[in-house]
Amino acid sequence: xxxxxxxxxxxxxxxxxxxxxxxxxxxxxxxxxxxxxxxxxxxxxxxxxxxxxxxxxxxxxxxxxxxxxxxxxxxxxxxxxxxxxxxxxxxxxxxxxxxxxxxxxxxxxxxxxxxxxxxxxxxxxxxxxxxxxx
Amino acid sequence: xxxxxxxxxxxxxxxxxxxxxxxxxxxxxxxxxxxxxxxxxxxxxxxxxxxxxxxxxxxxxxxxxxxxxxxxxxxxxxxxxxxxxxxxxxxxxxxxxxxxxxxxxxxxxxxxxxxxxxxxxxxxxxxxxxxxxxxxxxxxxxxxxxxxxxxxxxxxxxxxxxxxxxxxxxxxxxxxxxxxxxxxxxxxxxxxxxxxxxxxxxxxxxxxxxxxxxxxxxxxxxxxxxxxxxxxxxxxxxxxxxxxxxxxxxxxxxxxxxxxxxxxxxxxxxxxxxxxxxxxxxxxxxxxxxxxxxxxxxxxxxxxxxxxxxxxxxxxxxxxxxxxxxxxxxxxxxxxxxxxxxxxxxxxxxxxxxxxxxxxxxxxxxxxxxxxxxxxxxxxxxxxxxxxxxxxxxxxxxxxxxxxxxxxxxxxxxxxxxxxxxxxxxxxxxxxxxxxxxxxxxxxxxxxxxxxxxxxxxxxxxxxxxxxxxxxxxxxxxxxxxxxxxxxxxxxxxxxxxxxxxxxxxxxxxxxxxxxxxxxxxxxxxxxxxxxxxxxxxxxxxxxxxxxxxxxxxxxxxxxxxxxxxxxxxxxxxxxxxxxxxxxxxxxxxxxxxxxxxxxxxxxxxxxxxxxxxxxxxxxxxxxxxxxxxxxxxxxxxxxxxxxxxxxxxxxxxxxxxxxxxxxxxxxxxxxxxxxxxxxxxxxxxxxxxxxxxxxxxxxxxxxxxxxxxxxxxxxxxxxxxxxxxxxxxxxxxxxxxxxxxxxxxxxxxxxxxxxxxxxxxxxxxxxxxxxxxxxx
Numbered sequence: 001x002x003x004x005x006x007x008x009x010x011x012x013x014x015x016x017x018x019x020x021x022x023x024x025x026x027x028x029x030x031x032x033x034x035x036x037x038x039x040x041x042x043x044x045x046x047x048x049x050x051x052x053x054x055x056x057x058x059x060x061x062x063x064x065x066x067x068x069x070x071x072x073x074x075x076x077x078x079x080x081x082x083x084x085x086x087x088x089x090x091x092x093x094x095x096x097x098x099x100x101x102x103x104x105x106x107x108x109x110x111x112x113x114x115x116x117x118x119x120x121x122x123x124x125x126x127x128x129x130x131x132x133x134x
Numbered sequence: 135x136x137x138x139x140x141x142x143x144x145x146x147x148x149x150x151x152x153x154x155x156x157x158x159x160x161x162x163x164x165x166x167x168x169x170x171x172x173x174x175x176x177x178x179x180x181x182x183x184x185x186x187x188x189x190x191x192x193x194x195x196x197x198x199x200x201x202x203x204x205x206x207x208x209x210x211x212x213x214x215x216x217x218x219x220x221x222x223x224x225x226x227x228x229x230x231x232x233x234x235x236x237x238x239x240x241x242x243x244x245x246x247x248x249x250x251x252x253x254x255x256x257x258x259x260x261x262x263x264x265x266x267x268x269x270x271x272x273x274x275x276x277x278x279x280x281x282x283x284x285x286x287x288x289x290x291x292x293x294x295x296x297x298x299x300x301x302x303x304x305x306x307x308x309x310x311x312x313x314x315x316x317x318x319x320x321x322x323x324x325x326x327x328x329x330x331x332x333x334x335x336x337x338x339x340x341x342x343x344x345x346x347x348x349x350x351x352x353x354x355x356x357x358x359x360x361x362x363x364x365x366x367x368x369x370x371x372x373x374x375x376x377x378x379x380x381x382x383x384x385x386x387x388x389x390x391x392x393x394x395x396x397x398x399x400x401x402x403x404x405x406x407x408x409x410x411x412x413x414x415x416x417x418x419x420x421x422x423x424x425x426x427x428x429x430x431x432x433x434x435x436x437x438x439x440x441x442x443x444x445x446x447x448x449x450x451x452x453x454x455x456x457x458x459x460x461x462x463x464x465x466x467x468x469x470x471x472x473x474x475x476x477x478x479x480x481x482x483x484x485x486x487x488x489x490x491x492x493x494x495x496x497x498x499x500x501x502x503x504x505x506x507x508x509x510x511x512x513x514x515x516x517x518x519x520x521x522x523x524x525x526x527x528x529x530x531x532x533x534x535x536x537x538x539x540x541x542x543x544x545x546x547x548x549x550x551x552x553x554x555x556x557x558x559x560x561x562x563x564x565x566x567x568x569x570x571x572x573x574x575x576x577x578x579x580x581x582x583x584x585x586x587x588x589x590x591x592x593x594x595x596x597x598x599x600x601x602x603x604x605x606x607x608x609x610x611x612x613x614x615x616x617x618x619x620x621x622x623x624x625x626x627x628x629x630x631x632x633x634x635x636x637x638x639x640x641x642x643x644x645x646x647x648x649x650x651x652x653x654x655x656x657x658x659x660x661x662x663x664x665x666x667x668x669x670x671x672x673x674x675x676x677x678x679x680x681x682x683x684x685x686x687x688x689x690x691x692x693x694x695x696x697x698x699x700x701x702x703x704x705x706x707x708x709x710x711x712x713x714x715x716x717x718x719x720x721x722x723x724x725x726x727x728x729x730x731x732x733x734x735x736x737x738x739x740x741x742x743x744x745x746x747x748x749x750x751x752x753x754x755x756x757x758x759x760x761x762x763x764x765x766x767x768x769x770x771x772x773x774x775x776x777x778x779x780x781x782x783x784x785x786x787x788x789x790x791x792x793x794x795x796x797x798x799x800x801x802x803x804x805x806x807x808x809x810x811x812x813x814x815x816x817x818x819x820x821x822x823x824x825x826x827x828x829x830x831x832x833x834x835x836x837x838x839x840x841x842x843x844x845x846x847x848x849x850x851x852x853x854x855x856x857x858x859x860x861x862x863x864x865x866x867x868x869x870x871x872x873x874x875x876x877x878x879x880x881x882x883x884x885x886x887x888x889x890x891x892x893x894x895x896x897x898x899x900x901x902x903x904x905x906x907x908x909x910x911x
Binding site for chain 2: 001002003004005006007008009010011012013014015016017018019020021022023024026027028030033034037038040041042044045046047048049050051052053054055056058064065066067068070071073074075077078079080081082083084085086088089090091092093095099100101102103104106107
């Protein structure tokens with residue numbers, strides 16, 4: 001089972017990384033969801049024991065699933081949900097400010113703005129040269 | 135950094151150009167009176183001087199308090215002979231220099247158009263330096279010593295960069311800071327090596343147990359490099375002439391009695407350790423001789439008043455380093471006495487340079503001359519100081535050279551010859567310095583009378599220098615006690631005038647004649663000197679410093695530009711180094727027994743199916759172009775995982791996972807609904823180039839493989855016998871609950887869960903704010 005869990009976690013992580021490297025913001029968010037899924041499964045798989053659910057009353061003679069990792073996973077799932085919700089809302093904000101969901105577009109726009117700013121500063125410099133500081 | 139270093143440094147610093155202490159301020163009305171901060175600084179220095187003096191007369195003292203017991207660090211201070219010498223120098227010269235500064239700094243600030251209140255910054259940093267210096271010299275623990283060492287570097291940065299509106303001052307401060315703190319890291323490494331070897335950083339303990347070994351040699355070599363950089367020894371000397379950008383009181387204090395003295399102090403402090411390896415001592419002699427030569431020759435070449443003194447300091451501390459290299463009772467005695475004599479005389483000379491500039495506006499030897507009649511008291515005080523450096527009889531300097539000659543000649547004839555040559559150089563540049571200011575035709579008239587506080591400290595030091603030449607016993611006693619610590623064995627320092635033809639006297643006569651000869655023949659070799667100075671600028675370590683600083687800056691800019699280019703490069707600048715590190719860890723870890731495949735039983739079949747579905751879904755997420763399909767496959771991953779959780783006995787987790795996945799799907803769909811369809815379609819049609827997709831695929835698969843290996847090795851760890859599961863179940867009953875996981879979350883870790891709920895609440899507020907923005911806009 002160790003190997004099986006590891007391979008599944010690896011596959012989840014690899015798909016997540018691939019999506020993280022896409023240009024589309026929503027795919028990036030999906031990538032983060034996959035990576036956090038991989039983390040949750042890692043937590044669950046690291047339970048010391050597996051067996052019946054730790055809910056009373058217990059069946060005698062059957063193993064018990066480790067409750068601690070389950071509590072951790074639960075927390076991770078909920079926090080992951082909150083993070084993803086914020087990311088989606090921010091992506092929406094990004095779309096609204098630039099009318100595009102593509103990271104390439106965003107970078108290009110930033111570069112253009114920076115160039116404009118720089119040009120503006122240069123123009124100012126010509127008008128009022130900085131005083132010699134030495 | 136707000137500025138780049140200039141591609142070529144301004145020529146060796148011959149600052150004939152009038153800066154803030156230039157002529158335009160000479161005619162200004164004087165800004166008299168003590169500032170409160172100046173009075174405080176002087177009081178602090180006097181207090182330190184008196185306290186140290188009383189303590190020392192009382193036979194020393196020590197403090198030993200626990201500091202960080204877990205690391206076996208103690209706040210242990212002791213006032214031994216060495217600490218007394220350097221501490222009294224720092225406090226005594228400090229008191230005089232602070233007095234001088236109380237008159238100098240207001241004039242300096244007024245000339246620079248800065249408010250008088252700024253002087254508090256300088257005085258505060260000066261006192262910080264004094265405190266750091268006293269702490270440094272009294273530290274018994276090497277870690278403690280290192281802390282004070284860095285504190286002096288910080289204070290010196292503040293002081294050298296005091297004229298912070300001037301680029302030159304800022305760059306000089308940065309240079310002094312970098313050269314002394316980067317090498318300070320070497321000191322720390324050396325200290326930690328000693329600690330690793332002997333388990334202590336307490337110096338007395340170390341001196342007792344240390345034996346000759348490679349570790350000790352390397353550690354001492356590292357400490358010595360840091361110390362030599364602080365004492366501005368070749369080839370790490372270049373920061374000192376630059377640091378002359380500081381206001382003159384700073385130079386008078388830091389570059390005569392305090393900062394540069396800290397370097398030779400550290401060498402003296404750990405001298406018994408260094409002496410375990412004779413090769414290190416020979417290295418010290420080489421560095422010392424080189425510094426004497428380079429400093430002496432360049433002091434003869436320079437024109438700027440403070441530049442001459444800066445190179446002179448390099449040369450003079452070269453003497454001390456050479457003496458420490460010679461070692462033994464004679465070497466230690468000569469080194470300690472030399473520091474004492476030099477500090478008194480050199481700070482007086484620095485203050486003379488500042489006073490002359492304040493009076494006439496001239497900053498270079500070529501612009502001064504004939505001030506003997508105009509400023510007689512200043513001339514007398516600085517004459518005594520200059521004679522002290524030049525080692526004329528009836529000054530304390532005569533004895534410093536006597537000890538120096540004796541130790542050198544005893545070591546070897548070659549060293550004796552080198553000593554005479556160096557002393558000749560010193561005589562020549564000192565005579566040139568003093569005569570250039572006070573003799574000859576009057577070049578710059580006195581425009582502003584000097585306040586008493588600008589002259590009297592110099593006269594006071596001059597008196598001390600002469601006093602030391604007449605009644606040398608107390609000075610010799612102080613230096614002898616210091617030498618005892620350095621030598622690690624009792625040193626009997628006894629000096630007196632002998633009117634006979636012993637070697638030292640002959641060597642002194644030789645040095646003076648050589649000095650006069652050098653002075654007389656100076657016009658003949660001035661072009662050679664200038665060529666040497668230019669060569670140093672072009673190929674010297676100073677140049678290397680600027681080039682490496684610029685390259686480092688470019689490298690950092692390149693990294694930064696790459697990292698902030700877009701989200702992808704931000705993500706990869708985290709993932710790639712992290713993966714490489716993890717992969718390296720996986721590769722170097724031995725694999726025997728690390729990977730356990732683990733048994734798959736018949737009951738596990740449903741779980742295997744659920745996990746297989748999960749993998750299938752995960753890979754499928756990467757394929758669809760439509761956003762709806764993307765979301766649905768993502769939900770597929772989530773729901774198959776929820777099934778797996780349920781099959782692993784995690785009923786609660788499975789329930790939450792189903793809930794969260796449902797909300798995910800709704801959230802994604804909701805956000806899609808807020809983006810026009812045409813945009814989503816455009817994004818879906820957009821295809822990144824095949825080359826990128828292949829590259830990203832390779833990165834993804836590689837990171838997946840690494841994660842697999844890491845998780846596999848983690849899961850393969852043997853299971854401890856005493857898990858917490860039974861205990862948790864037992865406690866569940868106590869908590870009147872049925873589900874253990876719920877009990878853990880709500881009862882055992884209730885506060886944790888409460889914070890988690892808060893996080894959700896905040897996240898939802900952010901989402902609301904972000905989604906609503908459009909309605910207002």
